[in-house]
Amino acid sequence: MSASPLRLLVVVVHDPEKLDEILSGFLEIGITGATVLQSEGMGSVLSEDIPIFAGLQTLVSGSRPQNRLILSVVSDDKVKPAMEILKDVSGDLGEPATGIAFTLPVDEVFGLAPELGAEASPI
Numbered sequence: 251m252s253a254s255p256l257r258l259l260v261v262v263v264h265d266p267e268k269l270d271e272i273l274s275g276f277l278e279i280g281i282t283g284a285t286v287l288q289s290e291g292m293g294s295v296l297s298e299d300i301p302i303f304a305g306l307q308t309l310v311s312g313s314r315p316q317n318r319l320i321l322s323v324v325s326d327d328k329v330k331p332a333m334e335i336l337k338d339v340s341g342d343l344g345e346p347a348t349g350i351a352f353t354l355p356v357d358e359v360f361g362l363a364p365e366l367g368a369e370a371s372p373i
Contacts, residue, residue: 254325256356259332261320262289264347268339269318275335276322283362284322291317317349323362329353 259281263269269286276284324332333351340349 254327256323256359257326257329257353258356259284259320259322259324259329259353260351261336262291262350263318263320263340264349265340266316266318269320271339272320272335275339276332279328279331279335281322281324281328281332284320287319287321289317289319323356323359 261272263272273284273286336343336349336351343349343351
């Protein structure tokens with residue numbers, strides 16, 4: 251394993267148009283791998299799919315927004331720079347409809363690129 255502990259970086263980007271800029275920024279700081287998925291928030295799903303919550307539709311835009319979910323295993327020393335990129339691109343994540351970001355500790359990793367120092371381990 252690497253000298254720096256590993257973290258799972260989880261980011262929900264509410265504005266898909268900002269995705270390329272975020273991923274480019276990640277590359278600049280050495281985050282070279284991530285999985286990007288389309289996602290929807292709970293309010294969006296409930297407002298359209300469950301009639302009792304139809305009133306929530308007024309709280310969200312007319313169409314169902316397609317957020318982007320970024321998952322990346324990063325070394326601990328990349329977390330603060332990654333959060334700075336998110337803040338620079340998306341704005342203050344404390345504001346509504348900007349995004350969400352958090353990290354979780356990673357105990358074991360299999361199949362990661364060598365730049366994270368992950369060693370192959372039998373399963």
